[in-house]
Amino acid sequence: MLINQKLVDKAEALIPELQTTSVKPSRLIEAVADETAFQGWLTQQVMSLQEWKEQSYGKGDSFVLDFGDHLVGYVSISLKSVGSPPDAPLKLKLTFGEMPCEIAEPFDSYNGWLSSSWLQEELMFVDVLPAVIKLPRRYCFRYIKVEVLDTSVKYKVAFEDIGCEAVSSGDLARVEPLPSGMPEDMQAMDRIAVKTLQDCMQTVFEDGPKRDRRLWIGDLRLQAQANYLTFRNNDLVKRCLYLFAGMRLEDGAVAACVFEKPHAHADDTRLYDYALFFAACLFDYYEASGDRETAEELWPIAYEQLLIGLRRLDDRGVVVDDCTWWCFTDWHSELNKQAPGQAVLLYCLKRGAALAARLEKAGEQAYIAEQIERISAASLTHLWDEEQGFFVSGADRQVSWASQVWMALAEVLPPERNAELMDRLLAESPSIGMTTPYMYHHLIEALFLVGRKDEAVARMNAYWGEMIEDGADTFWELYNPDDKKLSPYGSNLINSYCHAWSCTPTYFIRKYLV
Amino acid sequence: MLINQKLVDKAEALIPELQTTSVKPSRLIEAVADETAFQGWLTQQVMSLQEWKEQSYGKGDSFVLDFGDHLVGYVSISLKSVGSPPDAPLKLKLTFGEMPCEIAEPFDSYNGWLSSSWLQEELMFVDVLPAVIKLPRRYCFRYIKVEVLDTSVKYKVAFEDIGCEAVSSGDLARVEPLPSGMPEDMQAMDRIAVKTLQDCMQTVFEDGPKRDRRLWIGDLRLQAQANYLTFRNNDLVKRCLYLFAGMRLEDGAVAACVFEKPHAHADDTRLYDYALFFAACLFDYYEASGDRETAEELWPIAYEQLLIGLRRLDDRGVVVDDCTWWCFTDWHSELNKQAPGQAVLLYCLKRGAALAARLEKAGEQAYIAEQIERISAASLTHLWDEEQGFFVSGADRQVSWASQVWMALAEVLPPERNAELMDRLLAESPSIGMTTPYMYHHLIEALFLVGRKDEAVARMNAYWGEMIEDGADTFWELYNPDDKKLSPYGSNLINSYCHAWSCTPTYFIRKYLV
Numbered sequence A, B: 001m002l003i004n005q006k007l008v009d010k011a012e013a014l015i016p017e018l019q020t021t022s023v024k025p026s027r028l029i030e031a032v033a034d035e036t037a038f039q040g041w042l043t044q045q046v047m048s049l050q051e052w053k054e055q056s057y058g059k060g061d062s063f064v065l066d067f068g069d070h071l072v073g074y075v076s077i078s079l080k081s082v083g084s085p086p087d088a089p090l091k092l093k094l095t096f097g098e099m100p101c102e103i104a105e106p107f108d109s110y111n112g113w114l115s116s117s118w119l120q121e122e123l124m125f126v127d128v129l130p131a132v133i134k135l136p137r138r139y140c141f142r143y144i145k146v147e148v149l150d151t152s153v154k155y156k157v158a159f160e161d162i163g164c165e166a167v168s169s170g171d172l173a174r175v176e177p178l179p180s181g182m183p184e185d186m187q188a189m190d191r192i193a194v195k196t197l198q199d200c201m202q203t204v205f206e207d208g209p210k211r212d213r214r215l216w217i218g219d220l221r222l223q224a225q226a227n228y229l230t231f232r233n234n235d236l237v238k239r240c241l242y243l244f245a246g247m248r249l250e251d252g253a254v255a256a257c258v259f260e261k262p263h264a265h266a267d268d269t270r271l272y273d274y275a276l277f278f279a280a281c282l283f284d285y286y287e288a289s290g291d292r293e294t295a296e297e298l299w300p301i302a303y304e305q306l307l308i309g310l311r312r313l314d315d316r317g318v319v320v321d322d323c324t325w326w327c328f329t330d331w332h333s334e335l336n337k338q339a340p341g342q343a344v345l346l347y348c349l350k351r352g353a354a355l356a357a358r359l360e361k362a363g364e365q366a367y368i369a370e371q372i373e374r375i376s377a378a379s380l381t382h383l384w385d386e387e388q389g390f391f392v393s394g395a396d397r398q399v400s401w402a403s404q405v406w407m408a409l410a411e412v413l414p415p416e417r418n419a420e421l422m423d424r425l426l427a428e429s430p431s432i433g434m435t436t437p438y439m440y441h442h443l444i445e446a447l448f449l450v451g452r453k454d455e456a457v458a459r460m461n462a463y464w465g466e467m468i469e470d471g472a473d474t475f476w477e478l479y480n481p482d483d484k485k486l487s488p489y490g491s492n493l494i495n496s497y498c499h500a501w502s503c504t505p506t507y508f509i510r511k512y513l514v
Helices: A005-013 A049-053 A100-104 A184-200 A217-228 A234-246 A272-289 A292-310 A338-358 A362-383 A401-409 A415-428 A437-449 A453-469 A505-513 B005-013 B049-053 B100-104 B184-200 B217-228 B234-246 B272-289 B292-310 B338-358 B362-383 B401-409 B415-428 B437-449 B453-469 B505-513
Strands: A019-023 A027-033 A041-047 A062-083 A090-097 A121-126 A131-134 A139-150 A155-168 A257-259 B019-023 B027-033 B041-047 B062-083 B090-097 B121-126 B131-134 B139-150 B155-168 B257-259
Touching (some): A005 A234, A019 A062, A027 A049, A027 A100, A184 A453, A217 A437, A234 A292, A401 A437, A415 A437, A453 A505, B019 B062, B027 B100, B041 B049, B049 B155, B184 B217, B217 B234, B217 B505, B272 B292, B292 B362, B437 B505
Antiparallel strands (some): A019 A155, B062 B155
C-alpha cells in the first residue's frame, strides 16, 4: 500500500462528532407468513409497550420490538428478575432485523457466500439482575427479537426498557424542506431517501450501516451528490477523499474501499470504474464546495487515476476485456463490462478535464481532451453497432442496459442521438438488465440528462416507489420488482436494507424536480 | 427478609482483594471417545503452543486449548487477521470446560433441570482486527474450545495469545507444606484439595466457581474447617458469617445461601440442617480465631437458630418429618431426613453449648444442655432400633448411611458403642447409600471420631483417591465410583467439578494424619 501520511492525517482530523437521538420502541409485533407480502412476511401488532412492560418471561419465551423506523445505533436494555432471587445467569438471544425476514427466518438457514457474521445476533449471559446492559456493538435495525433461552425454575425476567441511541453525522436540521406543492409520493420518496443517506452517514459515508459498514468510492460518489443537496456535510466528503488519496494500491490506483478501524487502511480490492470515480468525486466536491485548496492538493491523485485508467486501452483505444480486471458496474452475473468500463473512463475524463480547467492545469487539460477525442471515436468505431442502434460490449458483442446507460452518461453521441438511444433502450429493453439501485440510479440520471424527465419520474416511481409500497423505511441495496427475494449473496437475510447507493431519489428530486 | 444493616455493612467491609496469577495454556488437545475413560473421554495432545500460534483458522475450524490445571478467572484473547484486510466481523464460539465432556459433548444436548445458562459458552463477534479482547465474565475451566464460525472468503484468523488471570482470595504462600514423610498419594490428595478450596475462595467461600458461584452455609462449614488448617483466611469466614447473620428469613432463620450481587441479599431457600450449622460455624470460627468480639456479636443469632431448630420437635423430642420441611443431608432421592435432621440438631446444640460456655452465657448454656439430654434420650427411645443395631428414620423406619453417620457425629451413643455403630455400618452397608462428597466427608469425619483411622484413610483413598485416578484437577461436587456419569441434575455437563464440599481431604490429612 502507498501511504501518504500527511493526507491520512488530514482525513483523520476530520472525523466528525456523531449526533445522537434517543429512540424507544413503539409496539410489539409478530411476523406473519403471507405469500402476498414482500418477501413473504407481514407484521402485526400483538401488544402495546405498556402491556409488554408488565409481562414476565421464562425459558422459551420471546417477543419482537418494533421501533417504527430504521435505526443505526447503540442499544441499552434494562431488565430485572421476577420471583425468587435469580440463582442462575439469564441466557438471552437477541436478533436485530432491518426487515421482517430477519426476525422471522432462522439465521441458521443462511448459506450464502458473504460471511454469516453480518447477520446481527447476540447470545448474552446476564450474571447479575437487575441490570442495565449497554451493548457495545452498533446495530442497524427496526426490529429486535428477544428470546429468553433460559432463566431458572426460580425466576423469570421482566424488561423495564429497551432503547436505542441512534447515531449519524447527518444533521437533519440542515436539510431544506421541499416546496409545499411537491406531490405526496415525491415527499415520501425524498424523506426515505434522506433517511437512507442519514443512516449511512457515520464517521465516513458507509455503503450500508448493517453491511459492509465501510467507505466504497462507488457509493461515496452518489452519497456526496445527494449530500450536497441535503445535509451539506462537505467536510465528511473531504475526509473520505483524503482517506482514498492517502492510501493507494501499489501502482497508485485508488482502492475500491477503505476501512477506518483499528486505524485507517485501504482494502486490496481494485475496481476499474471505482478508481476512476475518484476524479469525478473530486470534481463534484469542488463544484459543490469551492474548496480550491483541497482540489489543488488532491488533483495529482485524480489525474493519476485517469492515467491508470488509460493504460488499459488497447491500440484501438478500447479497454481490454479479459480475466485480469474487475469493473463493478452492477451485480449482474452475465454482464460484460467492456463498454460500461469504456464509458466510465470517458465520463471521468470529462470531469477531469473540467476540473483541470477550473484549476488552470492547461497541459493536463489538453492531454485529457486529446484522450477524450480518441476514445470517443474508438467507442463509436468499435463499440457502436449501427444496425442495432446500441453499444455492444465484449467479444460476444453483448447489448446490455448498463452499456447504453453509461455511454449515454459519457455523452459519446450528440444530444439528440443520445436521447434516441435512451428511447430505444426503454422500447427494446435488452435482456441483460439491471439488478441494483446503483445501476437504476444511472438509468434515471441518463434519462434526466437526455431530457426525458417524465420517463425518469415514472421509472423512479416504478422502482423506489414500489420499494415504499413494499414497506421500505430506508431504500435497499438490492431490489428487483420482478424477483423480490433477489440476492446476489445467496440469501435475502444478508441483503442491506439501508444502502447508500439507493439514496439518490432525493438528489433527483432536489436537482431536477424542485 | 430481616435485614440488620450494621451486620451487612461489617460483612461488606470485609470484601477481600483477590490475588491474581497469569496462566498460559500448555498445549492443544482433542477429546477422544474411549469407553474405558472417565465419562467416556480421553484427551490427547495434537499440537504444541508454538505450532498453534503459527496456524491460521477459517470458517469451520476449531481447536481446544489445555491450560494444564483447573482455573477460575478472566480470559484475554489476542488475535489478528491473515490475508486481505478483514471485510466482515469475525464470529467465534467459545466453550469453557472443567472436564473433557464439556468440550466434547454439545451443550445443545443438555436437557437437565438446572438452568442451561450455567454451561459456559460465548458467541462473539469481533468487528475490528487485530484485537485484544478481555472477556468480562469469570470462567471456571481447564479447557477452552474455540470454534471459528465465520471469517469471510478474504481472511483467516490467527491467535497470538490466549491467557487467564486466575483469581482467588486464598494465598497459597500461607499454606504450610506437609511433612516430608507424608506418602505421595496423600501429598497429591492434599494438593488437589487445597486447589479445590483455593478456587472456591473468592469474595465469599463459593460452593462451586462454575456453578452455583455463591455462598451456601453447608459448604461454608467444611470450607472454613479446611481453611483454618491451610489458607487461614479467617476474615473471609467472618465476612460470610456476617452475611448470613445480617440477612435472615422472616422468622429469623438463617437462609441456606446468600448472593453478593448487585448488593448482598439472601436467597429464599430454607434448609433445616443448614440454618442450624450457623451455630456450628460460629463455634468453629471462635475456636480457630479466638475472635471473641465477633462471637459475642453473632451469638444471639446462633442461639436463635438452635431455638428455631428445637421448635420442630414433637412432644416426644423427635423432629417432625412431613412435607413442610427440607433438610438437605445429601442428594439421595430416597433418603429420609428425620434421623439425620435430629442428629444435626444435636450436633449443633452441642457446639452451641460449648460456645455458650466459652462466652459465659450460663443461662443459655444450661437451657441447651437440658435440650441435649432430652433429645439424646428421645433419639435412643424412638429412633434407635436395638434389634438391627441402627438408627431408623421416618415412618418407614429407614436405615441409611446418612442416619448412622450423623448420629455418630452427634455422639448419641457412648464412645465404644459409637465405634461399633460405624463398624456395623461398614460391615452391613445398608442400601440407602451416599451420593455426594459432602456426605462422604461426614462418613470420614465419623470414622476419625470413633478412632477408625485406618478405615478412614482407606475410604478417603477409595473415594477422593479414585477421583484422582479419574483425572481430577480439583475435587468434584458429585462422584459415585460405581456410576461415573451420575448427576442429580440430568446431565454430567452441568455438574461442578471444583466444589467446596469436596475439599476436605486436606482437613483430614492436616488434622488427623500429620
